[in-house]
Amino acid sequence: MTPTSSPVPLPLADAPRVRADAARNRDAVLCAAVRLVGDLGADAVTMDRVAAEACVGKGTIFRRFGSRAGLMAAVLDGSETGFQERVISGPPPLGPGADPLERLLAFGPERLRQNLLHGALLEAAAAPHGRSLAAYSFGVLHVRYLLAEIGVAGDLPLLASALLAPLEVPVVRAQVEVQGLPVERLSAAWTDLARRVVRPGAPRGGPAPA
Amino acid sequence: MTPTSSPVPLPLADAPRVRADAARNRDAVLCAAVRLVGDLGADAVTMDRVAAEACVGKGTIFRRFGSRAGLMAAVLDGSETGFQERVISGPPPLGPGADPLERLLAFGPERLRQNLLHGALLEAAAAPHGRSLAAYSFGVLHVRYLLAEIGVAGDLPLLASALLAPLEVPVVRAQVEVQGLPVERLSAAWTDLARRVVRPGAPRGGPAPA
DNA sequence: GGAGAAACGGACTATGGTCCGGGAATGGAT
DNA sequence: ATCCATTCCCGGACCATAGTCCGTTTCTCC
Numbered sequence: 001m002t003p004t005s006s007p008v009p010l011p012l013a014d015a016p017r018v019r020a021d022a023a024r025n026r027d028a029v030l031c032a033a034v035r036l037v038g039d040l041g042a043d044a045v046t047m048d049r050v051a052a053e054a055c056v057g058k059g060t061i062f063r064r065f066g067s068r069a070g071l072m073a074a075v076l077d078g079s080e081t082g083f084q085e086r087v088i089s090g091p092p093p094l095g096p097g098a099d100p101l102e103r104l105l106a107f108g109p110e111r112l113r114q115n116l117l118h119g120a121l122l123e124a125a126a127a128p129h130g131r132s133l134a135a136y137s138f139g140v141l142h143v144r145y146l147l148a149e150i151g152v153a154g155d156l157p158l159l160a161s162a163l164l165a166p167l168e169v170p171v172v173r174a175q176v177e178v179q180g181l182p183v184e185r186l187s188a189a190w191t192d193l194a195r196r197v198v199r200p201g202a203p204r205g206g207p208a209p210a
Numbered sequence: 211m212t213p214t215s216s217p218v219p220l221p222l223a224d225a226p227r228v229r230a231d232a233a234r235n236r237d238a239v240l241c242a243a244v245r246l247v248g249d250l251g252a253d254a255v256t257m258d259r260v261a262a263e264a265c266v267g268k269g270t271i272f273r274r275f276g277s278r279a280g281l282m283a284a285v286l287d288g289s290e291t292g293f294q295e296r297v298i299s300g301p302p303p304l305g306p307g308a309d310p311l312e313r314l315l316a317f318g319p320e321r322l323r324q325n326l327l328h329g330a331l332l333e334a335a336a337a338p339h340g341r342s343l344a345a346y347s348f349g350v351l352h353v354r355y356l357l358a359e360i361g362v363a364g365d366l367p368l369l370a371s372a373l374l375a376p377l378e379v380p381v382v383r384a385q386v387e388v389q390g391l392p393v394e395r396l397s398a399a400w401t402d403l404a405r406r407v408v409r410p411g412a413p414r415g416g417p418a419p420a
Numbered sequence: 421g422g423a424g425a426a427a428c429g430g431a432c433t434a435t436g437g438t439c440c441g442g443g444a445a446t447g448g449a450t
Numbered sequence: 451a452t453c454c455a456t457t458c459c460c461g462g463a464c465c466a467t468a469g470t471c472c473g474t475t476t477c478t479c480c
Contacts, residue, residue: 019445022459046435057461062437133384158376158399161385165375166368174343175371189368196407229477232427256467267429272469 026064028054033075042120072125080135083114100149109187115169122169139164236274238264243285252330282335290345293324310359319397325379332379349374
């Protein structure tokens with residue numbers, strides 16, 4: 001797929017040469033982890049199990065992925081990348097081509113669905129305490145861009161973060177799984193929220209801080 | 211059962227009589243936990259340490275508090291109760307007596323401060339995955355009430371939850387401790403958010419502007 | 421004082437994460 | 451091509467900690 005004209009995939013400046021066995025093991029571990037997560041669900045997967053499945057020592061996993069969260073983040077990477085691609089270059093209204101407001105109103109429910117779909121995995125991939133940083137910061141960046149495009153004034157980074165916060169996995173999980181609210185209702189409430197935030201009227205909002 | 215007219219303070223219908231030693235141990239454990247959390251911080255406190263400090267077996271702690279999170283919730287209880295009292299019956303603008311909007315705008319920053327102050331403890335008190343249910347549902351209830359009082363129309367429970375979500379400990383911790391944003395800026399952004407949400411203009415939402 | 425129920429406590433298990441001695445891959449020298 | 455020195459990696463024993471289990475102890479009520 002990648003149009004690299006070189007035999008080895010992009011040595012990338014002075015990338016410290018990766019030993020062949022290391023790469024092989026990394027792949028084996030990731031592969032085993034993906035399979036196990038698919039079969040048993042993220043929170044039933046233990047590191048020892050992954051190690052055994054990949055025929056690899058436990059230490060190897062931790063050296064390559066740092067922690068359980070790191071491994072889960074790697075497992076998650078595929079679908080998360082797909083999501084980001086759909087946002088960046090997919091068809092409207094999620095992708096470019098639609099009005100920024102439309103794109104925003106499409107983004108929330110889509111992110112919500114994504115969060116519910118991969119809930120366990122996303123939580124497992126969250127750093128010790130906090131959300132999965134990569135996924136989160138992409139969302140903030142995108143929403144912030146859309147808000148600017150729409151012409152919203154104010155502290156855009158924090159406004160974007162505030163719009164994303166109600167979609168966080170623990171929040172929506174509690175609402176859906178504990179309170180039993182239907183997903184459509186969450187979606188509707190979120191778009192309502194977004195419209196309220198975006199709605200013109202300049203409530204105050206000083207000039208955006210640097 | 212029969213309304214037992216016993217001399218002990220409020221047996222509460224048919225409360226199963228609590229054995230004296232059980233109560234004593236419970237107190238000892240809680241006391242030790244409070245002290246240790248105060249001295250070392252919530253995440254340096256292990257169950258074994260608490261057990262040793264309270265001169266009690268580890269099993270006893272788990273029987274009484276269910277889990278580490280349960281114990282931490284009990285430790286947290288004091289300050290959380292204090293916070294709720296200030297909201298329910300304290301002086302304005304947080305307490306009753308001020309306009310609902312003023313109360314709302316006071317509530318957010320106060321909750322924010324509370325969350326930053328007891329961040330570690332609040333996270334430790336959160337159930338396996340999710341927020342501390344008691345604190346959260348109180349906040350939702352209160353904000354929901356204020357929104358109704360202000361005359362906001364729409365899905366109030368979810369709107370309230372959406373207003374509270376950006377104040378969640380993991381979110382604000384990341385913003386303050388990782389990104390280094392000043393607390394005042396978070397406060398300002400939240401009140402801006404609240405004003406936007408409350409601002410009249412009926413974007414759509416449900417009918418019944420009460 | 422005795423019977424029965426409840427609680428105690430610490431050994432035990434499960435799991436994430438660390439450490440370090442042994443060993444293989446790599447690149448250069450012969 | 452072979453061999454050697456270096457470097458990095460491997461793997462599983464080891465540790466810390468949350469949570470469970472069950473024989474023993476202690477309380478309560480009659």
